[in-house]
Amino acid sequence: MQACGCSVPKKQLFSSFLRRQGVNIRRSMASDTAGTTRFDLLVIGGGSGGLAGARRASELGASAAVIESHKLGGTCVNVGCVPKKVMWNAAVHAEYLHDHSDYGFEVGNVRFSWEALKTKRDAYISHLNRIYRNNLDKGKIQNIQGHARFTNDPEPTVEVNGRKYTAPHILIATGGQPIVMTDDEVPGGSLGITSDGFFDLETLPKRSVIVGAGYIAVEMAGILSTLGSKTSLVIRQTGVLRNFDSFISANCTKELQNSGIDLWKNSQVKSVRKTEQGLEVTIVTKDPEKKNDEEKISTIQEVDCLLWAIGRQPNTNGLNIDLMGLETDERGHIVVDEFQNTNRPGIYAVGDVCGKALLTPVAIAAGRKLAHRLFEGKKDSKLDYSTIPTVVFSHPPIGTMGLTEEEAIKLRGKENIKVYKTSFTPMYHAITSRKSLCIMKLVCEGKEEKVVGLHMQGLGCDEMLQGFSVAIKMGATKADFDKTIAIHPTSSEEFVTMR
């Protein structure tokens, strides 16, 4: 690795210099079409997965290029994890400010400036964009600006702004985007925004309506409400995060309501109308269990932020993937095997565009593993998609990994599953008037009580999960948890003292 590091850059510097002239000496023998630039690896999409794959490939000596139509960094950096967590942190400060007097602080008048925060946040994101650019430059990876489109050349080729590029290995890492509500589905639906639009908001909305029950809806509702927007959350059934463990789902729903979010259960947005005071959102509510009840129609007036958080879809539009004959699932995700291979040799996909575990570190890990397989000859280099830890930045945050209790029972049988759980008020709240619970659950399987699922919600759960995920991936049993000595006083110690 180190020896490579010394010799490769010179060679790459030279070849990248030549590439800029539109000539490629290294591969000119193989190039049959004039004007087509060749690389060892061509990555479509400059997000977490694509950049990680390209950088690792370059470190392993491959010539690589990344095609990106927007800013480098993709969803995570620009409209996802990073700005979301900045907003979440700002909201956490709101909670702290609430607790200050309980801890003896006298803090004068407090006013929140969304504008100041947004300026700071944008500056930070631009800083990250620059870091990504520098990393590409340092790695001698060509950055091609524009939309990529597969051509019908005999060899898989991509066209960007009229120029053609090809490579024996093409990686699709175009990610995804929020589903936008159309006026056909809900009259006036297009008057709402999505999570992408949330990050463009210049002021704090006074009245927000979030539609959806997934983690993005939960996070957005939490941030807006905590920062002082009167927030309603509209969900089709009775709880949020329905694919999470029911323990978490129920608790999160309760916490949302406790924190002052106005929750509309069994409800859907029927129509949206623009008025002078803002949007008028009409909601229809019907409890499916009470068959005789009539549908209830209500309206929320003066809404200045209607946010659809109803799912995400893959970014494949305009890519012409049908020309390559790539197989997709019913929702348009590119189908890949465990090695990230599509059905067409030489074309791979990682990250959100595959629709599996839409998480930055997953895309990064998959991109890197693929690079090792393609350019280091590590034939079995692949990402293990089981037991991936995830955190939801709700208030308080949720950490979860592995099987839910329901899944475990379904897969392994009720008699083989033992569940341990606990709930308590974290010590931080011992002297605060504002309270939130911390709940924890371990799902164990078999006689040896192997831990197959860990679920929690509470203060600090975001930072707690990682270490446990290492041990669970190693096959930790309940006995291993019991053997571990607690760190006092923390919340995480409850996991090793659970009975």
Add this chain to the structure above:
Amino acid sequence: MAALCRCRHRWKRNNCLHVLTRNLTGKYDYDLVVIGGGSGGLACSKEAAQLGQKVAVLDYVEPTAKGTKWGLGGTCVNVGCIPKKLMHQAALLGTAVKDAQKYGWQISGPICHDWASMADAVQNHVRSLNWGHRVQLQDKKVKYLNLRGSLLDEHTVRGLTKAGKETLLTAKNIVIATGGRPKYPTDIPGAMEHGMTSDDIFWMKSSPGKTLVVGASYVALECAGFLTGIGLDATVMVRSIALRGFDQQMAGLVTDYMEAYGTKFVKECVPKRVDKLFSGALQVTWTDTLTGSEHKDTYDSVLWAVVREKQGQAGSRAPVELLKARGDRGQYHRCLLHPSFRPCLPPPFPCSFLASLGARSRSLSDFVSEDGRSPGQVCQQKHGRKHNISTLPVCMRTVDALVFLLSALYTSTWVAQSRVFIMLPSLVVWSYGDEGVGAGGEWSMPRHHRDSVSTASVTRPPGSVRSHTFGCPGGPMGTDAQLLITSCSAGRAPETKALGLDKLGVQLKKESGKIIVGADESTSVPNIFAFGDIGEGRPELTPTAVKAGKLLARRLAGHGTELMNYDNVATTVFTPLEYGCVGLSEEEAEERHGKDGIEVYHAFYKPLEFSVAERDASQCYLKVVCERGGDQKILGLHFTGPNAGEVTQGFALGLQCGATYSHLLQTVGIHPTCAEELTKVNITKRSGLDAMVSGC
């Protein structure tokens, strides 16, 4: 044989017979009496009761020198973990309010902190916990007695009320879990009259004001840290190094952060006296150990929190009290007994005892360099070689070592408070402890070394200095011995004094005053057990006491035989920048495996919380110390940053499961968190590459 002997003994002694019959008829008042209602004692008694045992627990809090007292629950609940962490939380909020302004929160007017309302809330919470413990004992049918307990015989406990009324309790088994209390230095005028300890600070009704914290133990740093965080002027006076026993690179980061945070540090200084001025302020005089010069400043409060020894195997901690650690964190042991150490010794030490050695040697460096090498050279030569004991020894003949020791013991109050080991070439540890000069005693060895030596023994008859004799029958008299001196001017002293242990023959470690315990928490007397802070060599941590207590209760009740495993105990220091660790420090790993036997992966990272808040993250750091060969098993893991306690726990489980470096890498990160940096760490120290993390 043993059984026979004991039988004969019984026939001779009447009360033993009495005990025997009681035992046979099962007529003890209780199955188990626990002396000490702290975390360990409560856990032990509740567990035993749940298993059907009849249990009583005695708890009695001796007020501090300042008159502070508290309720049931021991150090952790009343004057330790709980109030400390709550005040640490208050300090974090002090930082948060500054960060909040960077996050768009506009705060008009000054921000001030009111000690009284915080302390009131904290104290109320502690009282509610005291009450909770009472209720739990009641629910679990454990008899709670607010009595000062002492041992009469191996089955009888005498309880005294505050008024002096006596109650006798008999029990099949007796467990001592009385914990420890902070100690004042005895040789500093005014220290106790005008100072306080961590037993007092959490119960103060009004702000301690400008505070001098003496010592750099974790207690000292945590206290100074939260005082700074709530806006008070806090100064830490450090004699040598901070966070002794912890990884010294991490300790340096913790104190660097604190300095940047506003805590003042007075380094390499020792307090000389404390005087109360007419104004009520406390004037502290101290000596700079490098220059010998004296300095003075005034404070509102002085808090004594001198070093608490991190417990480990005997001799596994470096003796660092003697040396100057200036600018070489982590390398301090190289300087042990370096000729330059002399000036920093307390005044009575070098001259008086060396004078007693006669004209032959005039200073310690002369003394130990008999073989022609200066101590410094010896140390350097020895460095790098594997030592089971982390102290670099100085070679001298056994007889010289003994002369040195005895002279020192009789002439210096300083050594009287110290732990002295004589290391024979076979690495047998002898130790001599003292509970005060002239108290009488004999050479003893820690239990676990006894089997390896059959003949070594040295006796010292009580009496005058000049008339003692010593010898090593059949031992390696005259061969090279290694002399180690570690000071144990520990910040905490065990609560053994009033227990009546000596009469029963319960063996104590003399220099620490702690009870010598076996792996099953047994003492030298059958039916009497001890664990927690009072057990020699045990970590002074709540969770270890709780766990050890529960396991002991289970064994005593005949439920299982599982012993407490004291390895890989994770802990977190709640300083302004929290520091969590599990496993070995880099120094320890280096000593056990050699510098070439370990690989250290490290990273300086920037928490997202710090980015927008524009905070300096230079001290946010992590390192994973691994074996170098094979699977790269993780030996130690260290992390400074927000939420270190919550981050570390899961990794402690990982270490428990035998995690390797590749296990970390195979784990998918959680984005964006601080903990994920531990799964991304890939720069080795050996490579010398920049360990700064950039981008996602």
